[in-house]
Amino acid sequence: MKIIQASKVENQGWNYLQKKVTLKNPLVLVFANRLLLEDDAVIESIRKEFPYEHLVFGSTAGEIVSCNVFDNSISVTAIEFEKSSFVVKRENILDYGKDAQTLGKTLYNKIPKENLKHLFVLSEGSFVNGSSLIKGLENDIDLEVSITGGMCGDDARFEKTVASYKENPKEGEVILIGFYGDTLEISYASFGGWIPFGPERIITKSEANILYEIDGQPALDLYKKYLGDKASELPQASLLYPLNVTPEGKKEPVVRTILNINNDDQFMILAGDVPMNARVQLMMASVDGIATGAQIAAEFAMKNRKADPELAILVSCIGRRLVMNQRIEEEVEHVRETIGEKIPMTGFYSYGEMAPFNESTSCELHNQTMTLTLISE
Known part of the structure; x- marks a missing residue:
C-alpha cells in the first residue's frame, strides 16, 4: 500500500x-x-x-x-x-x-x-x-x-x-x-468516554429519530429544564449534553445527539433512531x-x-x-x-x-x- x-x-x-x-x-x-x-x-x-x-x-x-x-x-x-x-x-x-x-x-x-x-x-x-x-x-x-x-x-x-x-x-x-x-x-x-448523569427515564413517544415524549412529558420541555440557561443555545448546546439511549431488550446503549428542535410541538430530531420504551439518560463529559x-x-x-x-x-x-x-x-x-x-x-x-x-x-x-x-x- x-x-x-x-x-x-x-x-x-x-x-x-x-x-x-x-x-x-x-x-x-x-x-x-x-x-x-x-x-x-x-x-x-x-x-x-x-x-x-x-x-x-x-x-x-x-x-x-x-x-x-x-x-x-x-x-x-x-x-x-x-x-x-x-x-x-x-x-x-x-x-x-x-x-x-x-x-x-x-x-x-x-x-x-x-x-x-x-x-x-x-x-x-x-x-x-x-x-x-x-x-x-x-x-x-x-x-x-x-x-x-x-x-x-x-x-x-x-x-x-x-x-x-x-x-x-x-x-x-x-x-x-x-x-x-x-x-x-x-x-x-x-x-466515547461520556458519563451518564441524572435519573434514567423511559421514552414514551417517538417515531424513528423523532423524540416526542419522555415519561409522558414533552421531550423538549423536559430537556430544557435540565439545560437551564443553556436552553437558549439549542440545538448547539445539546452537543455538550447528549442522550444515552438503551433500546428495549439490548444491553449496549448508544449515544444520540440532537440535530434540531421544534419549539411549537416540543419535539427533538436526533441523528439516529430513539425507539419507544428505550431507557434514556443525559450525559456529560470532561476533556x-x-x-x-x-x-x-x-x-x-x-x-x-x-x-x-x-x-x-x-x-x-x-x-x-x-x-x-x-x-x-x-x-x-x-x-x-x-x-x-x-x-x-x-x-x-x-x-x-x-x-x-x-x-x-x-x-x-x-x-x-x-x-x-x-x-x-
Missing part, C-alpha cells in the same frame, strides 16, 4: 507529509470545510494537484491529518492498493424522498459482492437518519462484511453538508466504498474522559490484529471537539500513541459515526464517539 497525504490551510500552499509521487489509480479521500468544497475554483485546484479518477469529497466539522486538527482546510489522502481493490458507488437521498433505508438497500445492491471485505460510508449529515441508512445497507449483507464510516459535518453551523464521488460536492450525497481482497485486514472500534475514550477505541481496534495497520481513518464527533476546544489534538495524539507513531492518519469531525460495537459485526450509528478504521494489506 502506498499513501500520499497533503493538506492545505487557508492561503498557504500544499503541505505534503510524504514525498510527492505519481500513484496508479488511487482512492483519494478529500475532507474539507464545506464552504471550501462549494467553491468551484478550490475543487479545480484539488483536481489539478491530484489528477486522479476516484476522488471522494466530504465536508467536515474539522479535518484530521496526522496528529493535526485543522479548521477551514483541505485534507487529502491518496491510497494506492498493491494486492487489494476498491469500488465506489453513490446515491442521493433527495431522490428517495429522504428514505434512507431504501437508499441503503439500493447502494448495497450496486456493490459487487465477490471478495467484499468491508464497506466505508460517507453520508450526508444534516437530515439523513443514519440508523435507517445502516438498516438498508445491512438488509441482505453477508455477516462477514463489516461497515464503518461517518456523517459529514458543517462545523457548528448545522446549515448543510456536502459530499460527492468524482463530481463536484453537493447536498444529499451518500457515498459507499467497498474494499476487496483476501490479504486485506480491516479492524475497527468506537468509544480527560474524552481523550481517554479515544485511547480505549484505539486499543480495541488494535486488539487481535495480525499485522500493523498501514492507514488509520478517524471519525470523531463535533460534540467532542466542542468540549475539548483548544485541547482537541490530545485525543488524536492518544490514538497515535496506541496504533504506532508512523501510521498515516486521516479523518474528520462528524455529525455521526458508524461502527459495530466492540466485539460485534453489526453496525450501529453512534454520536459523540471516536471511531477508528484501521487498514492493512
